Amino acid sequence: MTRLESTAPPAQSANPSAGLNVDLIRSEFPVLARKVRGEQLIYLDNAASTQKPRQVIEAISDYYSQHHSNVHRGVHTLSQEATDLYEGARGRVGQFIGAQDTREIIFVRGATEAINLVAHSFVRPLLQPGDEIAISGLEHHSNIVPWQLLCEEKGSQLAVIPVTDDGEIDIQEMQKILARKPRILAINHVSNALGTLNPLREIVAAAHSEGVPVVVDGAQAMPHLAVDMQELGCDFYCFSGHKMFGPTGIGVLYGRLDTLENLLPYQGGGDMILSVSFEGTVFNELPYRLEAGTPNVAGVVGLGAAVDYLTGIQMAEIQDYEETLCSYALERIEAIPEVRIIGKARRRAGVISFIVGSVHPHDVGTILDQKGIAVRTGHHCAQPVMERFGVPATVRASFAFYNTRQEVDVLCEALEDVAQYFN
Amino acid sequence: MCYAKHLKMSHSTSIDMSELTELYQEVILDHNRKPRNCGEMADFSRQADGYNPLCGDRIKVFLRLDGDHIIDIKFQGTGCAISQASASLMTEAVKGKSLDDSSRLFEAFRGLVTGNATDVASKALGKLIVFGGVSEYPVRVKCATLAWHTLQAALEDQGQCTTEKSNE
Numbered sequence: 001m002t003r004l005e006s007t008a009p010p011a012q013s014a015n016p017s018a019g020l021n022v023d024l025i026r027s028e029f030p031v032l033a034r035k036v037r038g039e040q041l042i043y044l045d046n047a048a049s050t051q052k053p054r055q056v057i058e059a060i061s062d063y064y065s066q067h068h069s070n071v072h073r074g075v076h077t078l079s080q081e082a083t084d085l086y087e088g089a090r091g092r093v094g095q096f097i098g099a100q101d102t103r104e105i106i107f108v109r110g111a112t113e114a115i116n117l118v119a120h121s122f123v124r125p126l127l128q129p130g131d132e133i134a135i136s137g138l139e140h141h142s143n144i145v146p147w148q149l150l151c152e153e154k155g156s157q158l159a160v161i162p163v164t165d166d167g168e169i170d171i172q173e174m175q176k177i178l179a180r181k182p183r184i185l186a187i188n189h190v191s192n193a194l195g196t197l198n199p200l201r202e203i204v205a206a207a208h209s210e211g212v213p214v215v216v217d218g219a220q221a222m223p224h225l226a227v228d229m230q231e232l233g234c235d236f237y238c239f240s241g242h243k244m245f246g247p248t249g250i251g252v253l254y255g256r257l258d259t260l261e262n263l264l265p266y267q268g269g270g271d272m273i274l275s276v277s278f279e280g281t282v283f284n285e286l287p288y289r290l291e292a293g294t295p296n297v298a299g300v301v302g303l304g305a306a307v308d309y310l311t312g313i314q315m316a317e318i319q320d321y322e323e324t325l326c327s328y329a330l331e332r333i334e335a336i337p338e339v340r341i342i343g344k345a346r347r348r349a350g351v352i353s354f355i356v357g358s359v360h361p362h363d364v365g366t367i368l369d370q371k372g373i374a375v376r377t378g379h380h381c382a383q384p385v386m387e388r389f390g391v392p393a394t395v396r397a398s399f400a401f402y403n404t405r406q407e408v409d410v411l412c413e414a415l416e417d418v419a420q421y422f423n
Numbered sequence: 424m425c426y427a428k429h430l431k432m433s434h435s436t437s438i439d440m441s442e443l444t445e446l447y448q449e450v451i452l453d454h455n456r457k458p459r460n461c462g463e464m465a466d467f468s469r470q471a472d473g474y475n476p477l478c479g480d481r482i483k484v485f486l487r488l489d490g491d492h493i494i495d496i497k498f499q500g501t502g503c504a505i506s507q508a509s510a511s512l513m514t515e516a517v518k519g520k521s522l523d524d525s526s527r528l529f530e531a532f533r534g535l536v537t538g539n540a541t542d543v544a545s546k547a548l549g550k551l552i553v554f555g556g557v558s559e560y561p562v563r564v565k566c567a568t569l570a571w572h573t574l575q576a577a578l579e580d581q582g583q584c585t586t587e588k589s590n591e
Binding site for chain 1: 455502560563
């Protein structure tokens with residue numbers, strides 16, 4: 001229940017004018033030193049999951065080696081230490097995204113669970129037959145299926161905001177849908193399939209002017225952008241630890257405190273209650289009311305370490321570096337004659353999706369793997385996006401701040417050879 | 424602007440094509456470019472559709488049977504090079520064969536691509552031996568076996584199959 005103060009720049013931050021020390025950063029990610037099929041690993045599947053720095057790995061190891069116990073119970077020392085680590089991380093995650101209060105940070109398994117929580121505990125009780133739920137045509141399956149399930153149960157309809165040929169949200173069509181007052185707008189911040197960076201502030205303002213609350217899938221934005229809840233103004237923001245250099249199995253639902261207060265319990269169990277008898281149960285306060293059962297303490301500790309690590313580097317620095325890197329990658333990949341880029345949004349982050357002539361993406365992926373290059377191939381859990389652009393699958397190269405121009409060069413040379421080889 | 428000029432990498436500047444031959448052998452690439460026995464068959468006796476949800480590969484197999492012999496076979500399909508070349512080479516391998524022989528060939532082929540080949544079985548495979556490299560890539564095994572599962576489905580008079588249910 002702590003009010004959060006705005007953070008001062010951390011002491012360990014690098015001199016802003018010097019740019020990122022990518023050599024140092026790479027040395028902090030142990031996996032980047034390994035070889036795959038005899039070649040130096042080039043990891044370009046960051047949109048699926050990012051790699052972990054030593055600081056995160058060691059925080060988890062240290063937690064299990066020295067401090068593990070259950071949290072929020074027991075008077076003994078270890079339980080107190082585990083609780084302090086858990087709640088300490090909650091505070092730092094809250095500061096990292098500009099929350100106003102630690103109670104606004106709910107720990108869940110990942111962005112998927114966060115969206116399901118909002119669907120179940122916020123939207124479901126409001127939803128009437130005939131109501132609409134608005135989503136965009138750019139969504140990951142995790143921001144489609146929970147709403148479909150809800151619509152099916154309640155006799156409600158999905159209203160899908162169309163996507164332009166460039167892979168951007170059609171803002172005019174969005175306005176029309178919002179004017180019909182859907183119960184919620186569910187939209188991503190950055191598209192995992194195309195890399196489109198949505199103008200979220202504008203979208204949230206448009207929704208709120210129609211009285212429509214907004215839940216944002218922020219999983220693909222967190223590793224690339226400085227994200228501030230006060231600036232964005234959304235009602236809910238969902239993200240996953242493993243896509244921002246933290247562990248798997250942990251994620252966050254941010255919600256504005258006044259909104260969270262109205263949420264029904266998501267799951268029942270220990271930790272979310274104040275007292276239980278067979279006649280009835282008194283629920284705990286936020287955030288515990290929405291965190292039933294023993295939580296993923298090690299996951300939270302690891303996420304806290306990831307947030308500390310990113311805070312040390314500074315998201316603004318990461319954003320600058322990645323913008324330059326991704327522009328370079330886009331320019332180079334686009335210059336390969338056989339390549340067709342899917343999604344040409346003006347503002348983008350971290351992801352480039354493409355096809356190489358008529359070569360099936362899985363063949364491209366296998367050949368790149370033989371050169372130690374990891375990319376994702378397939379529909380990227382966004383089949384409606386693939387359908388919109390008339391392709392069954394794409395090759396997706398997705399970047400993090402530990403990637404380099406030299407890696408982009410190796411990727412492009414390999415792609416040129418693929419095109420030639422399958423010709 | 425090069426942030427990483429000091430990074431040492433072992434990458435050569437281009438792919439050495441000889442490294443690729445293990446999986447993408449010339450025969451496979453050739454059958455992918457110019458699939459044999461590809462097209463529709465009007466007077467088929469059996470037909471089945473196969474689907475590999477992992478890659479989205481689709482294969483349609485048409486058969487004309489005479490007693491227990493496959494006297495003609497055609498396929499239509501879309502998908503990765505491994506799946507399309509496998510379908511093309513399969514049609515060549517089973518045309519004129521008895522149903523028993525084609526089943527035995529499937530077993531031998533499955534052994535080859537899953538890394539459980541026996542010498543005796545492999546000898547019967549002929550040209551199909553070019554798929555030996557697939558065993559190094561477990562996620563691609565179903566691409567190679569899709570056409571065979573579809574053939575099997577046609578022979579068993581089941582209209583369709585997916586590789587989800589195969590346990591390769």
